[in-house]
Amino acid sequence: MLIFDKPFTQQESIPEHGISRAVEIMRSGRLHRYNVSADETSEVSLLEREYATYQGVKYCVATASGGQAIQLGLRACGVRPGDKVLANAYTLAPVPGAIHNLGAEPVLVEITDDYHIDLNHLDEMARRSNSQVLLLSHMRGHIADMDSLAKIIKKHKLKLVEDCAHTMGAKWRGIRSGNFGDVAAFSTQTYKHMNSGEGGFLTTDDDEMAARAIINSGSYMLYERHGTLPPQQAFEHIKLNTANYSCRMDNLRAALVRAQLPHLDDNVARWNQLYDRFYAHLSAADGIDIPARPQAEFYVGSSIQFRTIGLSKAEIPTFITRCAKRGVELKWFGADAPAAFTSRYDSWAYLGDVPHLPATLAALDKTIDMRIPLTFDGDDCDIIASIITDELNPVALC
Numbered sequence: 404m405l406i407f408d409k410p411f412t413q414q415e416s417i418p419e420h421g422i423s424r425a426v427e428i429m430r431s432g433r434l435h436r437y438n439v440s441a442d443e444t445s446e447v448s449l450l451e452r453e454y455a456t457y458q459g460v461k462y463c464v465a466t467a468s469g470g471q472a473i474q475l476g477l478r479a480c481g482v483r484p485g486d487k488v489l490a491n492a493y494t495l496a497p498v499p500g501a502i503h504n505l506g507a508e509p510v511l512v513e514i515t516d517d518y519h520i521d522l523n524h525l526d527e528m529a530r531r532s533n534s535q536v537l538l539l540s541h542m543r544g545h546i547a548d549m550d551s552l553a554k555i556i557k558k559h560k561l562k563l564v565e566d567c568a569h570t571m572g573a574k575w576r577g578i579r580s581g582n583f584g585d586v587a588a589f590s591t592q593t594y595k596h597m598n599s600g601e602g603g604f605l606t607t608d609d610d611e612m613a614a615r616a617i618i619n620s621g622s623y624m625l626y627e628r629h630g631t632l633p634p635q636q637a638f639e640h641i642k643l644n645t646a647n648y649s650c651r652m653d654n655l656r657a658a659l660v661r662a663q664l665p666h667l668d669d670n671v672a673r674w675n676q677l678y679d680r681f682y683a684h685l686s687a688a689d690g691i692d693i694p695a696r697p698q699a700e701f702y703v704g705s706s707i708q709f710r711t712i713g714l715s716k717a718e719i720p721t722f723i724t725r726c727a728k729r730g731v732e733l734k735w736f737g738a739d740a741p742a743a744f745t746s747r748y749d750s751w752a753y754l755g756d757v758p759h760l761p762a763t764l765a766a767l768d769k770t771i772d773m774r775i776p777l778t779f780d781g782d783d784c785d786i787i788a789s790i791i792t793d794e795l796n797p798v799a800l801c
């Protein structure tokens with residue numbers, strides 16, 4: 404029986420010059436981003452400039468994690484304790500966690516069968532909740548119709564925070580994901596598109612929001628050392644009454660990310676080759692359905708979602724176990740108890756009474772999720788796909 408033996412969680416190594424630079428920084432002892440002389444630019448500041456250039460925005464603030472970048476983004480939009488924040492219900496745990504950490508309350512919005520935020524439900528919940536902010540996760544890299552979304556944002560005068568943890572490098576109608584909202588958050592945690600263990604970015608074009616994020620990130624009165632810096636007057640009236648939440652990135656991590664950024668677009672192309680190969684196999688298989696992706700979406704195929712239409716809900720765990728026995732690691736969001744990285748809204752009990760969202764649960768009940776690390780090659784895709792299709796039709800094999 405064909406067995407696949409590569410781990411689904413193995414990322415590529417850090418480029419050699421990133422490792423040498425990190426070693427140099429360790430030898431220097433200057434790991435803290437503000438540990439530079441006045442005329443020097445720290446590794447973190449260089450990264451902020453380079454990422455802002457890549458993203459095509461004025462400002463980038465490097466952070467300790469993607470979740471922290473989301474928190475800073477919500478604060479930059481003026482979210483206060485008790486405020487309501489609209490958010491699509493299909494996301495990863497750091498998203499409701501960021502809202503909760505601010506003392507705010509999520510207003511969960513349904514998703515559609517193709518994993519996008521349900522725009523009709525968004526319209527309705529925006530009206531009913533009177534919320535001022537939408538925190539939109541482009542979950543698993545699926546980008547909703549941003550033109551229609553923009554109309555709803557405008558209609559309800561919402562501020563938009565984009566969670567681009569899965570869309571770093573992706574675009575909608577040629578515009579980079581992250582450049583549709585007031586602020587965007589990115590993650591450089593190990594399983595995302597660049598890997599520094601932990602880390603993230605907030606990006607924005609807004610002077611005031613950038614200044615707030617810089618001070619909130621923990622800049623002390625050293626904010627002038629930031630890589631992308633709003634005009635001095637943006638700091639004047641906020642610098643003494645904006646708290647330091649201490650979530651900076653350090654020089655070591657910045658060195659690792661700087662070495663990866665020049666390869667990001669090539670890596671996106673490699674991800675998409677693997678994704679497209681999986682897609683070709685799986686979409687042609689009996690009993691598997693993959694929702695079509697919109698033309699305007701330029702995705703990053705670092706994971707794939709598919710539905711096992713031939714299996715009942717009760718049969719899915721057996722299918723997952725059989726695949727796992729043959730080395731194929733699949734994730735299912737339909738299980739009653741959350742496992743590993745949790746993404747089903749009803750498992751976040753600390754949120755209190757969550758609404759019943761039948762469309763979201765129905766979409767997740769049928770969905771299988773698979774990571775696609777860049778350490779896989781085309782042959783690996785073929786083997787994995789054949790194991791998945793075998794296990795879907797085990798009877799046919801006998």
Ligand SMILES: *Cc1c(COP(=O)(O)O)cnc(C)c1O
Binds near residue numbers: 468542601602
């Ligand atoms: C990973 C992730 C984040 C942020 O994660 P960190 O581990 O805090 O960097 C936010 N949203 C989504 C959807 C994610 O997958």
